[in-house]
Amino acid sequence: MCETVCKKGFGMTESTHHASAVSVGESGVLVLGASGSGKSTLCLQLMSLGAHLIADDKTVLTVFGDEIWAKPPEKIAGLIEFRGVGVLTAAYTGAVIKLVIDLDQCEVKRLPELHNTVILGQTLPCLYRVENPAWPAAIMQILKHSRKNPT
Numbered sequence: 001m002c003e004t005v006c007k008k009g010f011g012m013t014e015s016t017h018h019a020s021a022v023s024v025g026e027s028g029v030l031v032l033g034a035s036g037s038g039k040s041t042l043c044l045q046l047m048s049l050g051a052h053l054i055a056d057d058k059t060v061l062t063v064f065g066d067e068i069w070a071k072p073p074e075k076i077a078g079l080i081e082f083r084g085v086g087v088l089t090a091a092y093t094g095a096v097i098k099l100v101i102d103l104d105q106c107e108v109k110r111l112p113e114l115h116n117t118v119i120l121g122q123t124l125p126c127l128y129r130v131e132n133p134a135w136p137a138a139i140m141q142i143l144k145h146s147r148k149n150p151t
Helices: 041-047 135-144
Strands: 002-010 012-017 019-024 027-032 052-057 061-062 067-071 078-082 084-090 095-106 115-119 122-129
Touching: 019 041, 019 061, 019 078, 019 095, 019 135, 027 041, 027 067, 041 052, 041 078, 041 095, 041 135, 052 061, 052 067, 067 084, 095 115, 095 135, 122 135
Parallel strands: 027 095, 095 122
Antiparallel strands: 002 012, 012 061, 019 027, 019 052, 061 067, 067 095, 078 084, 115 122
């Protein structure tokens, strides 16, 4: 998922990933998935519920201490593509990634265990795709509050 355009200096690592990202307050969500998997669709759904665009399709991630900061590449800042409609403009921001969504994995359990993924050496909570129209609302709730471990 990572096109390592890594830059090292001052104790930080920066790389560009094939991912989209949005934020709710200071909490960012990184959306991973193959081309055409629905990254932009999910981000637009989250934006319609109050999230703010960070980046679409390519996201620059930088490690600062134990946090991963996300920002857009300059050339596509404030742009999000929706197939069949075109390129849309939006206000954009940067944020610390608090949650990862993996659209290439499907959740099949009603009450799944908590998943994690490692990005740039940092362990982050991860959700798998859920085929339910209320899924974006559930993601917003997690970003605003939290998720309880089912065990």
